[in-house]
Amino acid sequence: MRKSRRMVLLLLLAVVMAVVAGCGNSSKESAGGGKGDPVTIALSPWPGWYMWYLVEEQGLFEKHGVNVELKWFPVYSDSLQALATGKVDANSQTLSDTLAPVSKGIGLKAVLVNDNSNGGDAIVAQPSIQNVLDLKGKTVATELGTVDHLLLLTALDQNGMKESDVNFVNMTVNDAGPAFITGKTDASVLWEPFQTKAVVEGKGKVLFSSKDTPGLIPDLLVFRESVVNNRKDDVQKIVDAWFEGLDYFNAHPDEAVKLLAKKAETTPEDFKLGLDSIKLFTREDNVNAFGKRDDYTSLAYTAQKTADFLHKLDMVDKIDDFDAIFDSSFVAAE
DSSP states (O other): GGGGGSSOHHHHHHHHHHHIIIIIISSSSTOOSSTSSSSEEEOSSSSSGGGHHHHHHTTHHTTTOOEEEEEEOHHHHHHHHHHHHSSSEEEEEEEHHHHHHHHTTEEEEEEEEEEEEESSEEEEEOOOEEEEGGGGTEEEETTTHHHHHHHHHHHHHHTTTTTTSEEEEEEOOOHHHHHTTSSSEEEEETTTTTTHHHOOOOOOOEEEEEGGGGSSEEEEEEEEHHHHOOOOOHHHHHHHHHHHHHHHHHHHHHHEEEEEEEHHSOOEEEEHHHHTTTOOOOOHHHHHHSOOOOTTTHHHHHHHHHHHHHHHTTTOOOOOGGGGGBOOOOHHHH
C-alpha cells in the first residue's frame, strides 16, 4: 500500500508552478467553498487513511452535523495535485509532500495527524551487518528524495556518518527490494510490504526503522487555508468525527478491520499487518505533536528538518515560517 505514497515532488512542483502563474484563480477554489456544499476530503491507499471510511460507514460525519464527501484517489500524486489546484478541500498526505506547495505560496493548513509510520519504513540489511556503523563502504539502495531517503540520512547522522560513507544507489522500492533479495545490495531502505518480503526471502534483518525516529514520517489531514478560514465549524466537526471513529475502532477492532480490509480489497490479516506498522494518533498524541520541541515528535521541527533536506535536493523552495503550516486549534478543542 505504501507504493502509491511515494513523494512525487517534481511532478507536484510543475503543477504548483502552473497554479502560482495564474491557473489557481481559474481553478475550482474548493468544492466546499459554500456553506451548503459538502467538504471534500481526498484519500489514497495507506492503512491510516482508510480510517476515514470507518468514520463514514458509522455515520459519524452526520452525527457531528457536517456534510463530507470522501474522494478516492488510487494514485497518490493525483490527490496532491487535486489539493494544490483547489479541486478538493482537504487531502490525507505526508508532511513532506505538504512542503512543496507551501514553499510556492499555496496556502495550506495541517489540522490533524492521522498517524505516524512506526516501523513501516526501515533499513533492511544483510545478516553480517550488525549495526548502522557497519554500513560504511556498503551498497545501500533507496529512492532519492523520499522519506525513506531521509530515514537513511537520519540513521547515518545519528551514528556520526554521512551519505558519502556508503555506496548510495538511487532505486525505487520496486527495484531496491528485489536487489536486496538477490544479494545485489548490502542494504535497502524499504516500506511495507516490501520490507517484510526482504526480511523473509532475503534473509535480512531490520537495522533501523521509523520506530527509532518517532515523528519523522507523519501523515496529516491538510486543508486549503481558505476552507479553514471560511468553515472553521465544519473543520472542527470533521476532526471530532475522526477521533470518535478511532474510539469506535478501538472498541470494535475485529469488525473495523474487516470493514477496512474490504475497502482496501485485501484480507483482514494483511490489512492488520499494515496497521501494525503505523501508530494511529489520539487527540492527546495530536496535541503533543503540534507542540514546539527540538525533536521529531514536534511537527514544526520535523517540517524544518525535512524542508532543509528537500531544499538541498532542489525539490522545495525556502520556507520562512513553518508555524504557519499548522493549526492546532482543532485538535486542542474538547
